[in-house]
Amino acid sequence: MNLAESFRIAMRALNANKVRSALTMLGVIIGVAAVILLVSIGTGVQKQVTGSIEGLGSNLLFVFPGNFTQGGGGGGSGGADIRKQFTLDDSEYTQTRIGEQGLVIPQLQAPARLRLGNRTMSSQMTASDQNGKDGSAGALQSGRWYSRGEVVGASRVVVIGSGVRDELLPGQDPLGREVDVNGQPYTVIGMLEAKGGSFGGSQDNNISIPVTTAQQTLGTGNISSFLVKVTDAKRVDQVKAQVERILRPRYADQFTVFTQQQTLGILSTLLGTLTAMLAGLASISLLVGGIGIMNIMLVSVSERTREIGIRKAVGARTYDILSQFVIEAMMLSIFGGIAGILIGAGGALAMQKWVPAQVTLWSVALAFLFSAAVGVFFGVYPAYRASRLDPIEALRYE
Amino acid sequence: MSESHSVEVAADARASAIGSSCSIDAVLQARDVTKRYILDEIEVNALCGVDLEVCRGEMLAIMGPSGSGKSTLMHIVGLLDHPTTGTVTIDGEDVSHMEPNQLASVRNKRIGFVFQSFNLLARTTAQANVELPLIYAGLSGGERTRQAKAALERVGLGNRLTHMPNQLSGGQQQRVAIARALVTQPSIVLADEPTGNLDSRSGVEVMSILQDLNRQGITVVLVTHDAHVARHAQRVVHIRDGQIVLNELVTDRIIAGTEIASLDADALGNDDLVALSVNARPVA
Numbered sequence: 121m122n123l124a125e126s127f128r129i130a131m132r133a134l135n136a137n138k139v140r141s142a143l144t145m146l147g148v149i150i151g152v153a154a155v156i157l158l159v160s161i162g163t164g165v166q167k168q169v170t171g172s173i174e175g176l177g178s179n180l181l182f183v184f185p186g187n188f189t190q191g192g193g194g195g196g197s198g199g200a201d202i203r204k205q206f207t208l209d210d211s212e213y214t215q216t217r218i219g220e221q222g223l224v225i226p227q228l229q230a231p232a233r234l235r236l237g238n239r240t241m242s243s244q245m246t247a248s249d250q251n252g253k254d255g256s257a258g259a260l261q262s263g264r265w266y267s268r269g270e271v272v273g274a275s276r277v278v279v280i281g282s283g284v285r286d287e288l289l290p291g292q293d294p295l296g297r298e299v300d301v302n303g304q305p306y307t308v309i310g311m312l313e314a315k316g317g318s319f320g321g322s323q324d325n326n327i328s329i330p331v332t333t334a335q336q337t338l339g340t341g342n343i344s345s346f347l348v349k350v351t352d353a354k355r356v357d358q359v360k361a362q363v364e365r366i367l368r369p370r371y372a373d374q375f376t377v378f379t380q381q382q383t384l385g386i387l388s389t390l391l392g393t394l395t396a397m398l399a400g401l402a403s404i405s406l407l408v409g410g411i412g413i414m415n416i417m418l419v420s421v422s423e424r425t426r427e428i429g430i431r432k433a434v435g436a437r438t439y440d441i442l443s444q445f446v447i448e449a450m451m452l453s454i455f456g457g458i459a460g461i462l463i464g465a466g467g468a469l470a471m472q473k474w475v476p477a478q479v480t481l482w483s484v485a486l487a488f489l490f491s492a493a494v495g496v497f498f499g500v501y502p503a504y505r506a507s508r509l510d511p512i513e514a515l516r517y518e
Numbered sequence: 519m520s521e522s523h524s525v526e527v528a529a530d531a532r533a534s535a536i537g538s539s540c541s542i543d544a545v546l547q548a549r550d551v552t553k554r555y556i557l558d559e560i561e562v563n564a565l566c567g568v569d570l571e572v573c574r575g576e577m578l579a580i581m582g583p584s585g586s587g588k589s590t591l592m593h594i595v596g597l598l599d600h601p602t603t604g605t606v607t608i609d610g611e612d613v614s615h616m617e618p619n620q621l622a623s624v625r626n627k628r629i630g631f632v633f634q635s636f637n638l639l640a641r642t643t644a645q646a647n648v649e650l651p652l653i654y655a656g657l658s659g660g661e662r663t664r665q666a667k668a669a670l671e672r673v674g675l676g677n678r679l680t681h682m683p684n685q686l687s688g689g690q691q692q693r694v695a696i697a698r699a700l701v702t703q704p705s706i707v708l709a710d711e712p713t714g715n716l717d718s719r720s721g722v723e724v725m726s727i728l729q730d731l732n733r734q735g736i737t738v739v740l741v742t743h744d745a746h747v748a749r750h751a752q753r754v755v756h757i758r759d760g761q762i763v764l765n766e767l768v769t770d771r772i773i774a775g776t777e778i779a780s781l782d783a784d785a786l787g788n789d790d791l792v793a794l795s796v797n798a799r800p801v802a
Contacts, residue, residue, distance in 0.1 A: 125653055136641055430637045433598060434698065435626020435654040437619040511625075512599040515637065 123443075130448040133420070144416045145456035147409025148494065152460025152487040153467065154402035159483035160468035162395025164476035169391060170384050172315065172323070180255075180380045181222075181348040181360055183214075183367070188376040204374055205342035208331065210367070214348070217366045221359050223349040225255040228334050228342070232327060235300040236288040243284060244326045245301070247334030247343075253279075255347045258323075263295045263310030266330050274332040278306040282314040283324030301329065304337060399483070403490065409456065410494035417449050417502035428506050429514030442500075442507040449499020450492060457491030540573030543610070545706045545737045546595055547571050551604035553590050553760075564590040565601070566760040572706065572739055577732040579740040579751035579768075587760040589710060592741045596629055596708045597621045609705050626654050630699025632728075634711035636691045638683040644670060644694045645679040651702045669697040673727050689720025696727055706737045713747055719781065725750045726774035750774060 134141045185206050208226055215224035228247040234240060248255060253265040266277050278301060285294045294308045306329065315323050335341060350359045360377050367375050378386070421428070428441055461484055468477040553565040564587045572578050572595075582588040593599035595606055597613060605614040608628055613621065630651075631637075638647045648666040657665070670676055673693040683691050692712060699707050709728060713721030729750060732738045740751050748754045749772045756764035 122656075132642075426637070427639060430639060431650065431654070432622060433596075433625060433631050433637070434651040435622050435702075437622045437654070439619070440654060510599075512593050515598065515633075 123447075126440075126443045126447045127451075129444050130451050133424075133448055134451060137420075140416060141452060144412055144452050145459065147412035148406065148453050148456025148491050149409075149460040149463060151402065151406030151409040151494075152457050152491050153464035154405050155399055155487040155490070156461060156464025156479065156483050157467050157471075157477070158398035158402045159395055159486075160464070160477040160479045161471070161475055162391065162398050163480050163483070164472075164478035166388065166391035166395060167478055168476045170388055173380065173384055173387065178380055179350040179353040179356055181350060181356065181363060182345060182378040182380075182383055183348065183363060184345045184376050184378070185371070185374065186376065187373050188378075204371060206344075206346065206375075207341050208335075208343060210370065211343065211346040214346070214363060214366050218348070218359060218362060220351060221355065221362070222351055223251050223254060225249065225251045225347040225349065226331050226343045227252075227255070227345050227347065228331050228338075228340075229344045230334065230338055232301050233303075234284060234288060234327070236297070239288050241284065241287045241325070243281075245334065246326060246328050247331040248328055249331055251349075252328055254349055258315060259313045261311050261313040262293075263308070265310055271330040271332055274336050275330060276304060276306045276333060277309045277330065279310040279312065279328045280308055281312050281324040281326045284327060285311055287325070301327065302337060399486070406487075406490055406494060409491075410453070410498040413449055413452050413495060414498035414502060416452070417445060417499055418505075420448070421445065421502045421506040424506075425509065425514050425517035428509050429511055429517065432509070432511035432514060438507045441509075442503045445503030445506050446496060446499045449503065450495035453491045453495030453499075454488075457488045460491065461487060539571060540576075542574045544571045544607075545574045545609060546739075547605075547607040548591070548595055548601075549605045549607070551591070551594055551601045551606065553587070553594060553599070554602045563760055565594070567604070568757070568760070568762055570595065570755065570762070572737060574705075574737055575732075575735055576753060577729065577738045577740065577751045579742060579748035579754045580757060581742055581745065581748040581754050582757035583743055586757045588741050588743075588757045590760075591757065592708055592710050592739070595739075596631060597625050598631075622654070626651055627702060628705040630702065630704040630707040632692065632695050632699050632707065632709035632712045634714040636683070636688075636695045636715070638691055638694055638698075640683060643680050643682060644675060644686065644697075647683070647694055648698045648701050651698060655702060665701055666697070669701040670694070672700070672731075673697045687720065688716050689723055692716060692720070692724050693727060696724070696731075700731060700736065704736075706739060707731065708739050708741070710741045711743070712740070713742075713744070721747070722774050722777045722781065725772075726778055729774050746772070 183206075185204060206226075211224045211226040218224070226249055230245050230247070232243045232245040234243050246252070249271045250266060250268040253260065260279070261282065263279070265279060266275065269275075270277055278299060280294060280299070284299075285292075288294075288299065289297060294311055297308050298305050299308055300306070312324070331343060335343075348359060348363060350356050356379055360379060363377050367377075428436075431441060431444075464487065465479045465484065468479045471477045548568060548570040551565055551568045551570075552563070554561060554563050556562070568587075568591060570580075570591065580588045580591060590599065594601050597606070597608075597616075601614070605612055607613065608624060611624075613624055616624065625631075639650065645663070645666050648669050649662045652662040652665060667676065667679060670679060673696050675690060675693050675697065678686060678690060678694075681690075683694070686694065692715075696707075696709075696712075699709075707728070712724050712728065716724060725747065728738050728740070738751075740747065742748050749768055749770065752768055752771060754764075754766050754768055755762055756766070
């Protein structure tokens with residue numbers, strides 16, 4: 121018996137039990153759709169995050185306290201032990217030493233609670249100096265960045281993201297308005313352009329205040345990290361080496377300088393892991409769908425024991441029966457897989473309005489192959505049982 | 519059965535143990551076949567040392583009451599079941615130690631089955647049912663269709679190709695089953711109570727078809743508990759308690775074609791009588 125014949129027999133069997141076939145496929149459909157949808161979201165977010173870092177320009181160095189390279193091989197998260205934080209003195213000293221080769225931008229990050237009138241929101245502050253707008257902040261839509269004088273004088277001025285305006289002062293000009301940051305009044309002097317996109321537009325909900333002001337209110341002399349914007353993009357590696365030489369006497373190896381490429385690599389790895397995790401979780405539902413297929417195939421085998429007996433009596437070999445039932449299970453999972461792909465990919469495209477979902481070929485291929493594999497894997501056992509039936513036992517079965 | 523000529527079993531068994539007693543050759547030989555199985559911890563001896571020989575071209579009936587082991591014997595010589603001991607030879611080939619797949623191939627090519635309960639695939643057309651053995655024989659679609667149609671025409675169902683089993687009468691279903699049994703041109707057709715589920719008229723028709731096939735050279739083995747059905751065969755082997763007790767040649771063989779003719783004649787005759795009496799009245 122050839123394969124085409126097996127396919128026809130399987131089709132006929134599935135057709136004879138339409139509702140049951142459809143319900144069985146539902147398990148696979150949900151599994152495949154979930155895999156594609158979650159992987160699409162994961163990939164989309166990854167693309168957007170790395171895209172926004174790339175948007176900062178390729179000439180940035182990120183200098184962090186603590187050693188991120190030990191043990192992890194630069195892989196990233198591997199437990200950096202931060203013994204000593206940077207201070208403004210470190211960033212100023214670095215600036216003096218590298219001179220015209222680059223611009224050093226200190227950064228101090230902290231959560232912030234904003235209030236205006238009876239409206240409140242939680243936000244993230246990135247405190248910096250007068251050069252902060254050249255770092256990661258992005259372009260100003262209106263107003264201005266804080267000046268050197270305001271940084272030195274630790275003025276209570278704030279540059280807000282467009283999301284903050286939308287939340288606290290919808291439709292109004294925020295410039296000159298007073299906003300409470302962690303309970304202290306600040307004057308809004310500038311607003312950043314909307315970057316849009318990522319989950320809840322989180323970057324647009326950020327604010328920036330002078331680093332000195334932040335240190336005062338937070339009661340610290342430290343900064344989180346600093347950026348070095350290298351003047352000549354071709355000399356990024358040399359400047360990196362120089363920054364390392366400058367800081368080594370102070371911090372030994374307890375600091376790390378990342379180029380933008382490295383940062384991207386780390387983030388990509390991190391988000392890639394997250395995506396894989398989502399795919400793994402969704403795969404569990406595929407597995408459950410596969411067990412559903414096995415269940416139905418076992419029912420189908422016992423229901424059709426007599427048919428198996430008849431087929432064996434007229435000359436069906438073990439292989440013929442085996443392939444008939446395996447193909448039947450595979451068709452269930454492949455049809456389910458195709459429907460799942462359509463639903464998953466369609467859902468991801470429909471969600472693009474809110475989430476940067478991106479349908480990737482590999483997730484579609486993975487889901488499809490996985491569903492086919494599920495069909496084979498969970499179909500083989502019932503099919504094997506069917507094929508091993510003794511013809512006379514099968515014929516006697518009532 | 520009293521007027522039939524009978525032969526003592528012991529003598530026959532001795533003869534077949536030495537070699538074939540058939541005039542041409544034996545299609546099927548069973549030697550000292552036993553079948554034992556355990557049912558609820560009780561050992562059942564379904565067959566106790568049966569010797570059976572079916573000659574090429576003959577029509578043989580295996581007859582016995584229910585529980586005599588006649589169906590078990592048919593299943594064993596039909597390779598649906600394994601004997602506990604003993605050997606089965608088909609077309610001179612010992613099949614006792616064959617693999618399941620080899621047995622499937624022998625069933626496919628050399629044996630045709632007709633069951634009491636028809637055993638057709640449900641929701642499958644008559645033609646597709648008849649094609650089934652040809653699928654497993656590996657024939658191409660066109661050739662299958664041609665042969666299946668020919669087989670169905672042979673049993674008088676050339677106009678029922680696309681009917682589903684549930685659209686056919688019992689007699690028609692059994693004829694589809696016969697077409698399926700003979701479509702591979704087997705060496706032997708094994709029929710297990712082929713008329714058991716049929717009304718007498720359909721039963722006679724089925725017997726007529728089996729006799730026609732036998733006349734065309736196909737070896738037929740009939741398993742039945744019914745002495746009347748058995749008398750359609752040329753030879754009857756009586757089995758009781760798992761042993762062959764009598765092997766007789768049928769002297770007053772029933773020809774199903776004649777039976778049908780007389781049934782028709784009876785029906786026609788009654789009508790004629792009515793017609794005659796109507797016509798006769800004025801004259802009388």
